[in-house]
Amino acid sequence: MDIEFQRVGKKYESGQEALSQVSFHLQQGEMAFLTGHSGAGKSTLLKLMMMIERQSSGNIMVDGVDLQTLSKAAIPEHRRRVGVVFQNHQLLFDRSVFQNIALPLQVAGADHDQIGKRVRAALDKVGLLDKEKYNPMALSGGEQQRIGIARAVVNKPQLLLADEPTGNLDPKLSAEIMNLFQEFNRVGVTVLVASHDLTLIARMRHRVLTLSHGRMVNDGGFN
Amino acid sequence: MSKRPLPSNQRGATRQTVKPTIKATKTSHSSISMSRYFRQHQDVLTESFVRLLSAPLSSFMTLMVIAIALSLPGGLYVMLKNVQSVTDQWEQQSIISLYLFAELEDTEALALSHKLSSRNDVVSVSYISKEEGLRNFEEVSGYEQILSSLPENPLPIVLQVTPKELVDLSTLFILEGLRTELEAFGGVEYAELDAQWLQRLASFLNFGQRFIYALSTLLVVAVLLIVGNTIRMAVESRREEVLVMKLIGATDAYIRRPFLYMGFWFGIVGGLFAAICILIVSFWVSGPATQLIALYHSDFELQSFDLYEIFLCLVISSVVGVLGSWIAVNRHITEIELQ
Numbered sequence: 181m182d183i184e185f186q187r188v189g190k191k192y193e194s195g196q197e198a199l200s201q202v203s204f205h206l207q208q209g210e211m212a213f214l215t216g217h218s219g220a221g222k223s224t225l226l227k228l229m230m231m232i233e234r235q236s237s238g239n240i241m242v243d244g245v246d247l248q249t250l251s252k253a254a255i256p257e258h259r260r261r262v263g264v265v266f267q268n269h270q271l272l273f274d275r276s277v278f279q280n281i282a283l284p285l286q287v288a289g290a291d292h293d294q295i296g297k298r299v300r301a302a303l304d305k306v307g308l309l310d311k312e313k314y315n316p317m318a319l320s321g322g323e324q325q326r327i328g329i330a331r332a333v334v335n336k337p338q339l340l341l342a343d344e345p346t347g348n349l350d351p352k353l354s355a356e357i358m359n360l361f362q363e364f365n366r367v368g369v370t371v372l373v374a375s376h377d378l379t380l381i382a383r384m385r386h387r388v389l390t391l392s393h394g395r396m397v398n399d400g401g402f403n
Numbered sequence: 404m405s406k407r408p409l410p411s412n413q414r415g416a417t418r419q420t421v422k423p424t425i426k427a428t429k430t431s432h433s434s435i436s437m438s439r440y441f442r443q444h445q446d447v448l449t450e451s452f453v454r455l456l457s458a459p460l461s462s463f464m465t466l467m468v469i470a471i472a473l474s475l476p477g478g479l480y481v482m483l484k485n486v487q488s489v490t491d492q493w494e495q496q497s498i499i500s501l502y503l504f505a506e507l508e509d510t511e512a513l514a515l516s517h518k519l520s521s522r523n524d525v526v527s528v529s530y531i532s533k534e535e536g537l538r539n540f541e542e543v544s545g546y547e548q549i550l551s552s553l554p555e556n557p558l559p560i561v562l563q564v565t566p567k568e569l570v571d572l573s574t575l576f577i578l579e580g581l582r583t584e585l586e587a588f589g590g591v592e593y594a595e596l597d598a599q600w601l602q603r604l605a606s607f608l609n610f611g612q613r614f615i616y617a618l619s620t621l622l623v624v625a626v627l628l629i630v631g632n633t634i635r636m637a638v639e640s641r642r643e644e645v646l647v648m649k650l651i652g653a654t655d656a657y658i659r660r661p662f663l664y665m666g667f668w669f670g671i672v673g674g675l676f677a678a679i680c681i682l683i684v685s686f687w688v689s690g691p692a693t694q695l696i697a698l699y700h701s702d703f704e705l706q707s708f709d710l711y712e713i714f715l716c717l718v719i720s721s722v723v724g725v726l727g728s729w730i731a732v733n734r735h736i737t738e739i740e741l742q
């Protein structure tokens with residue numbers, strides 16, 4: 181997925197200006213980090229990409245299509261092309277790991293046998309193939325996060341977004357998670373990871389977008 | 404935009420096995436997506452029923468409230484139906500009496516009598532002359548002396564018309580139409596249909612019907628609210644799930660579906676319980692009722708819900724269930740928004 185922000189601004193109804201004049205171009209198959217102090221606008225930027233929020237000004241082009249032109253009814257279709265990983269992983273504890281990961285496929289209307297294959301492939305990818313029958317509550321923080329990643333990628337999204345995916349993890353687990361993202365990127369998925377773990381980001385050697393008070397203050401290579 | 408698969412080393416094999424089947428069935432793509440659509444609905448149907456069973460006590464209580472609310476109008480309906488069927492069996496010959504104008508000549512009255520007796524809907528017409536009428540009246544009333552002291556016979560000629568149609572509740576309106584028609588004939592001053600008790604019963608039943616309609620409407624609204632409230636709580640308890648669903652690209656219709664099916668289950672099972680209640684109660688009262696009616700009439704059997712009415716009850720209750728759920732879900736799903 182090819183994403184271009186053109187002088188995008190977001191002003192909330194409270195008057196708070198979360199983003200202003202943000203421009204960048206994330207090309208198909210690229211991987212980048214989004215960083216900045218807390219409240220700099222990282223989450224808002226991701227929300228705009230997922231169409232949870234709409235921008236107040238500027239344009240967001242996705243594969244050449246202006247998101248502003250999409251109707252409310254087109255939002256679910258857009259979200260199915262985007263996989264998202266959250267810091268608090270948003271897993272449902274009233275069902276098994278398998279059922280959690282199967283959700284995006286069910287929502288997209290996949291066949292039963294397809295679902296089984298794809299869920300196991302995703303679980304295999306994150307190294308938790310033996311945990312499919314577990315309740316996610318029974319898993320460790322790092323494992324839960326990997327389940328979250330499996331759910332984000334199970335429907336083969338074209339864009340993978342992550343909002344502080346390593347926020348609660350120790351450095352070793354964090355590095356593992358980041359490596360997973362890198363692997364998905366290697367097979368062509370566009371990846372954008374919001375994180376303030378600067379040491380980890382520096383090690384990964386990817387493009388880094390830095391936000392400060394809602395403005396893009398740096399767009400460049402690693403360090 | 405080309406969909407980029409997310410291959411892994413293991414996945415290559417999977418894809419190879421899947422691809423040919425997709426190609427082979429490309430021509431019948433729409434039938435495939437239709438059957439998939441139906442299977443999805445089937446899945447949700449089962450899943451929502453299982454969910455209902457997972458909280459058996461609270462589900463049962465809700466179902467019983469719905470059942471009671473529905474069995475009240477249903478029971479009244481059965482009662483009304485039985486009263487109607489009893490009176491339907493009591494059909495009997497009725498008579499329309501035509502009181503002619505006093506100044507009408509005998510010959511004219513006779514001509515009218517002939518004209519009426521040739522009608523298709525009339526069996527016979529009996530002619531009661533003024534004198535005959537007076538004699539009858541004297542016999543019945545015993546006012547012989549007073550009547551004989553009158554300067555002239557005050558009674559009119561009366562034609563007693565026996566209609567072909569036997570009178571019961573369903574034919575009452577036909578006979579009343581005939582009465583109005585006969586009254587409009589020249590020479591007829593006044594026409595009377597001797598089915599007063601039936602007319603009273605008919606208007607009582609009319610009243611009963613209206614009463615049942617009003618009560619039914621109120622109770623159906625009550626069921627709508629009960630289901631709505633139950634579903635509202637269900638949505639609230641699955642708030643997390645709704646949020647995640649929205650996040651991963653579920654349409655509102657998809658999110659709504661399990662709740663609508665839940666409403667459907669509440670409706671149809673509640674309706675079934677109501678039908679069972681009515682069947683049990685009518686079985687219970689059928690003995691005494693049959694005895695009571697037998698005092699007046701020989702062959703009477705208490706009627707309960709027949710198959711068609713059970714079916715109708717289930718249709719109505721499931722529609723009400725889905726509707727109540729729809730209202731609640733639409734309100735609450737839009738309220739749950741991603742932050």
